[in-house]
Amino acid sequence: MKAFLNFAGIKLLYEKSDEWKFGLRRVGTLVAAKNERQAQKLGFLKRAGELNGLKGLEILDAKGVKVIEPAVEGVQAALYSPEGGVIDIMEYIARLKAHASMEGAVLAAGREVTSISVSEEFPSVSLSTGERLKSRYIVNSAGLHSDDVAAMVGSIYTVYPCVGEYAYVTDPQSSLVRGMIYPVVDEGYPGLGVHLTRTFDGQLQVGPTSVYGEGKDQVKWRRTPLNAFVEAVRTFLPEVDSDDVHEGWHGVRVKTVGPGSGRSFGDFVMEWDTHGFPVIHLVGIESPGFTSSLAIGSYVASMIRKKDDENR
Ligand SMILES: Cc1cc2nc3c(=O)[nH]c(=O)nc-3n(C[C@H](O)[C@H](O)[C@H](O)COP(=O)(O)OP(=O)(O)OC[C@H]3O[C@@H](n4cnc5c(N)ncnc54)[C@H](O)[C@@H]3O)c2cc1C
Numbered sequence: 001m002k003a004f005l006n007f008a009g010i011k012l013l014y015e016k017s018d019e020w021k022f023g024l025r026r027v028g029t030l031v032a033a034k035n036e037r038q039a040q041k042l043g044f045l046k047r048a049g050e051l052n053g054l055k056g057l058e059i060l061d062a063k064g065v066k067v068i069e070p071a072v073e074g075v076q077a078a079l080y081s082p083e084g085g086v087i088d089i090m091e092y093i094a095r096l097k098a099h100a101s102m103e104g105a106v107l108a109a110g111r112e113v114t115s116i117s118v119s120e121e122f123p124s125v126s127l128s129t130g131e132r133l134k135s136r137y138i139v140n141s142a143g144l145h146s147d148d149v150a151a152m153v154g155s156i157y158t159v160y161p162c163v164g165e166y167a168y169v170t171d172p173q174s175s176l177v178r179g180m181i182y183p184v185v186d187e188g189y190p191g192l193g194v195h196l197t198r199t200f201d202g203q204l205q206v207g208p209t210s211v212y213g214e215g216k217d218q219v220k221w222r223r224t225p226l227n228a229f230v231e232a233v234r235t236f237l238p239e240v241d242s243d244d245v246h247e248g249w250h251g252v253r254v255k256t257v258g259p260g261s262g263r264s265f266g267d268f269v270m271e272w273d274t275h276g277f278p279v280i281h282l283v284g285i286e287s288p289g290f291t292s293s294l295a296i297g298s299y300v301a302s303m304i305r306k307k308d309d310e311n312r
Pocket of ligand 1: 141
């Protein structure tokens with residue numbers, strides 16, 4: 001489900017960026033192998049990408065890598081995807097909100113859902129402001145709190161918070177990277193690895209880390225020392241100094257596989273409530289949930305249309 005929606009989501013984002021006029025640039029992605037053991041995994045990654053519909057994947061030798069990313073050092077081989085892109089996130093979200101409003105959506109941002117009632121003809125949510133909103137269906141897309149919202153109708157999901165921290169490389173060193181450079185990570189690592197991204201606004205972002213948290217309260221989570229980011233950058237860009245790297249933002253992933261499971265990722269869970277209530281639960285929408293967002297929206301809309309047809 002995740003691979004399918006990611007692929008469909010990328011296609012939709014490129015289409016909509018023209019139609020809705022938000023910033024999206026194809027910059028290309030490299031998955032860079034630093035040694036023979038890592039290089040041997042590239043063929044498998046290429047086949048997996050192709051099976052999921054990605055076009056134009058290529059395995060590059062060290063010389064080929066230099067053509068794409070001239071400043072990068074010490075890479076033996078890399079898997080290159082020309083489709084990788086960076087987006088103007090704020091512009092995209094602003095367009096989504098504007099289009100939702102135009103289609104008649106009522107946006108109630110900053111108000112917490114405290115309970116759900118499914119006992120009347122139409123289900124309703126009660127908000128922290130005391131308001132109650134009724135609808136034909138409820139879609140629980142509460143991210144890290146999707147398990148708490150599901151519990152409001154008696155449905156049990158387990159999610160594992162996993163912190164991702166970033167750092168930034170300052171100018172002029174930020175221009176050493178043109179696109180995105182990922183490391184090859186070991187099986188079971190709970191993320192894609194600390195990678196380098198030249199963001200839409202030209203910053204060089206390093207991260208995210210993947211550290212399972214003890215709870216959902218972000219304040220308690222330990223911080224990765226800045227030096228770990230410096231080391232991650234220097235594996236590809238040895239000329240970067242520790243003074244060139246400074247702390248960035250951090251966020252919390254919602255994973256459905258926990259520490260010690262031996263698995264890196266679970267699939268997206270997108271399903272009707274098992275009690276038969278008119279509620280859809282979206283759980284474990286971790287990365288690439290953002291890239292997949294338009295495809296996730298269409299998939300949920302198709303679930304609702306199907307239910308409407310069944311109820312007719
Ligand atoms: C560090 C990090 C890096 C990432 N990088 C990428 C990336 O490069 N590419 C990519 O595609 N994805 C990435 N992701 C994943 C992406 O951010 C998520 O997949 C996406 O945000 C999921 O969207 P969502 O709407 O399901 O959940 P969220 O974005 O978490 O939104 C859930 C919303 O529900 C609200 N909420 C929670 N409880 C309640 C309640 N009781 N009442 C009302 N509202 C509530 C929350 O406040 C929040 O606004 C990254 C995530 C992290 C943490």
